[in-house]
Structures are given as C-alpha cells and as structure tokens.
Amino acid sequence: MPPKADINKAGWEQSDFPILCETCLGDNAFVRMSKQEYGRSCGTCARPFTVFRWNPGSGMRFKTTVICQTCAKIKNVCQTCLLDLEYGLPTQVRDTALAIQNDAPTSEVNREYYAQNMESKLEGNKSLLGSSRSSVAGKEMLKQLARTDPYYKRNRTHICSFYAKGECNRGSECPYRHEMPTNNELSKQNIQDRYHGHNDPVARKIMNTHATSMGLAPPEDKAITSLFLTSLPTSATEESIRLRVVQTLPSVPQTQIKSVVHVAKSRCAFVNFKDRASAETAAAAWSNGFEIDEQAATVKWGRSKGTSAKPKPTPSPSEVAAS
Structure with missing residues (x-):
C-alpha cells in the first residue's frame, strides 16, 4: 500500500529544469546544475520549490533560482533575475507600457492561496499575461527599450566586503571584485518590489531616461x-x-x-x-x-501658471518729492 501523501506539501513545486533568461544561463552551451527539491521558500509566494544552482561562466559568480516556476509563469519572468523573458526589462516597465494591472497580493496574507489558484489557470499556458488592452504606442516603447543581446556583465562576482573595509590581503587571488560599492537608489532593491513592479528604482531610471529622450x-x-x-x-x-x-x-x-x-x-x-x-x-x-x-x-x-501681474517698482525719494 503506497504511503499517504503529506498534506503539508500540497502545492509544493517539483521541477526538472528552471525557467531562465539567456543572460542568467550564461554563454556556455554545457551547463552543470545542482538540484535541490524544496531547497528554499519562494521569494514571492513563500512556498517551497526546487532550487537550481549553477555557474554561468568562467570568472562569474554562482547563480540560483529565487522564485518558483508558478510565480515566474504568472509574470513571464526569469526565476533568477526577475526580468521579462521577452523584452529583458523590469516588470514595472513592461506593465506600465502594456497597462497590465497587478492583482496579486503583495503581503504574506493569501500569497500561498493565490499561487495555488494560479496553477490551475496556467495549465496549457506559458503565461497569464494578456495583450488585449495593450496599445501600439506601448508596444513600440518596449521595442525601443528591449535588450536584444545578453548582458553577461550582470553575472559578475560580488564586491569584496573585506576590500571595501581595507582589510583584504588576498590581492589578485581574491575571487571577488576589488571595487568600492556605490550607495544610491539602484543599490536598494528587493525581490517583492522588482517582481510586483512597485517602486523599482531600475525601472524608474529606465522610464525616466526614455521619457527624456522623447522630449518629456x-x-x-x-x-x-x-x-x-x-x-x-x-x-x-x-x-x-x-x-x-x-x-x-x-x-x-x-x-x-x-x-x-x-x-x-x-x-x-x-x-x-x-x-x-x-x-x-x-x-x-x-x-x-x-x-x-x-x-x-x-x-x-503643462506650463507653470506664473504671476498674473508684475509688481510695480518702488518709487525713488526724488520721484516722491517731485510728485
């Protein structure tokens, strides 16, 4: 008699291969991956899922999947970098251009319930994104902003924390980058904002730069x-x-x-x-x-309203005496 299924594992994900973009996968045609079932909780829905880890190339850092495949299919994003698989852009840029409404819960309440319901809708579909309301202008914007070639610089090793403190003594043998970290808005990112497209600093910079180039x-x-x-x-x-x-x-x-x-x-x-x-x-x-x-x-x-009338200049003492 087969053992009973663990009801606590209902909805937990098992997969054989991750959903990745070309950049995260790397330029090597033969990639060796480690696989760990239920290795960690999804960064968005908090359900355990199969975690993959691999090295995308020589001199690059090991990469891992951070969200489950259900969440990746809902947004049509890479499981590692959370960028759109079609355009290579942040979800906030894509959703703004195509006028896609985000109805997923951003708090811990009902996140697992929402993800489980989405699995039934995903059967037979690669993504739940629809383009019925998307405009020609929005699609043209995405074509202008889309990254057509892989950006392997994103796979570089992390900055050496010891070097930043002036304490690294490994020199050229150090596997990490010897650069000083930059403290700006781009360094303050989190998975939830990037995935749901709320207050994403990278997306905001891309859209503001494009608006400026278009005269706005x-x-x-x-x-x-x-x-x-x-x-x-x-x-x-x-x-x-x-x-x-x-x-x-x-x-x-x-x-x-x-x-x-x-x-x-x-x-x-x-x-x-x-x-x-x-x-x-x-x-x-x-x-x-x-x-x-x-x-x-x-x-x-629009233009500034400005002042309706200019103030009259103060008369000089001689003008006052003459009057």
Whole structure:
C-alpha cells in the first residue's frame, strides 16, 4: 500500500529544469546544475520549490533560482533575475507600457492561496499575461527599450566586503571584485518590489531616461502636475479620455487624478494630477503617445501658471518729492 501523501506539501513545486533568461544561463552551451527539491521558500509566494544552482561562466559568480516556476509563469519572468523573458526589462516597465494591472497580493496574507489558484489557470499556458488592452504606442516603447543581446556583465562576482573595509590581503587571488560599492537608489532593491513592479528604482531610471529622450523631461518647476494632450480624435469625450487615462495607468490610483479638462473644439485636453510623482509616471507611460480610439495623441508637459501681474517698482525719494 503506497504511503499517504503529506498534506503539508500540497502545492509544493517539483521541477526538472528552471525557467531562465539567456543572460542568467550564461554563454556556455554545457551547463552543470545542482538540484535541490524544496531547497528554499519562494521569494514571492513563500512556498517551497526546487532550487537550481549553477555557474554561468568562467570568472562569474554562482547563480540560483529565487522564485518558483508558478510565480515566474504568472509574470513571464526569469526565476533568477526577475526580468521579462521577452523584452529583458523590469516588470514595472513592461506593465506600465502594456497597462497590465497587478492583482496579486503583495503581503504574506493569501500569497500561498493565490499561487495555488494560479496553477490551475496556467495549465496549457506559458503565461497569464494578456495583450488585449495593450496599445501600439506601448508596444513600440518596449521595442525601443528591449535588450536584444545578453548582458553577461550582470553575472559578475560580488564586491569584496573585506576590500571595501581595507582589510583584504588576498590581492589578485581574491575571487571577488576589488571595487568600492556605490550607495544610491539602484543599490536598494528587493525581490517583492522588482517582481510586483512597485517602486523599482531600475525601472524608474529606465522610464525616466526614455521619457527624456522623447522630449518629456520633467520640468524644473515642481508645481507643474499637468499633462497636455493634443491631436485627440474627434470622437473623444471627457468621459472617454478619463477612462483611457485610468486604463493606461494601472499603477496610479484613480484618486490621484484631479481632473480632466477636454476642449473639443481644439481637440486637446489637460490631465491634472494631485501630485508630481503621478504626473511623472504618466509622462513615462505615455512617452510614445497617448492612444485613444486607435489614434495616438501627442503628450506634453503643462506650463507653470506664473504671476498674473508684475509688481510695480518702488518709487525713488526724488520721484516722491517731485510728485
């Protein structure tokens, strides 16, 4: 009589090969991997899964899988670097361009339950990502930003902590990099933010750089929180523009959209946000155009209101005496 299945292992993952991008796999055609079933908990859903470890090439650090295959398929990302398998970009960049709404729980509550339910939907599918709402402008943005060649520099060894403290005595024999670490926003990343696409500093840098190259650099005046849309279709209305704004900005809450002012005669509109961060997110998402009714509208930053009238100069004592 076969032994009873352990109910505590229900939903735990067993796999024969990881889901990896070309960069993490390395340039060697023959890669030797170690495999450990239930080696660690998934970095997103916290369920035990099969862990793979390998060396992608000479002089590089050993790499390992950090999330389970179910979570990787849900987002169509690599199990190690968590970058999109099709474009090689962070999930926040892809989801912003394609207007993909993230409905996965980001806290520990219900994460395992959500992952188990997703497994049934994944049967027969490689990914759950749909492109029905994606626009031509969003796809064009991803094509411009996509990395076509592997970036093996990402597999370099870590920085030697002893060298950073001035205590490494191994010299050229040290297997780690002798460089001083940089302390900036790119060095402050975590798995949850990278996977779910929330406050990812790498994604924010990529989108801001692209927006600047497309003429949508944020103005110096921090009080400007409006975007100006021109060349709108004649069928556009204030309601349809507001609906499309909400659809194309899944990461911006509706409460952050202050107002939408549509001027039908001029085929233009102002989209006013409550804070500068939401306006910058919208500018990055619409850097290749704001598509509505299958027509791309031009996007520009609004202008500062300025002062209505210049103050009069103070009269000199001689002018006062003459009067």
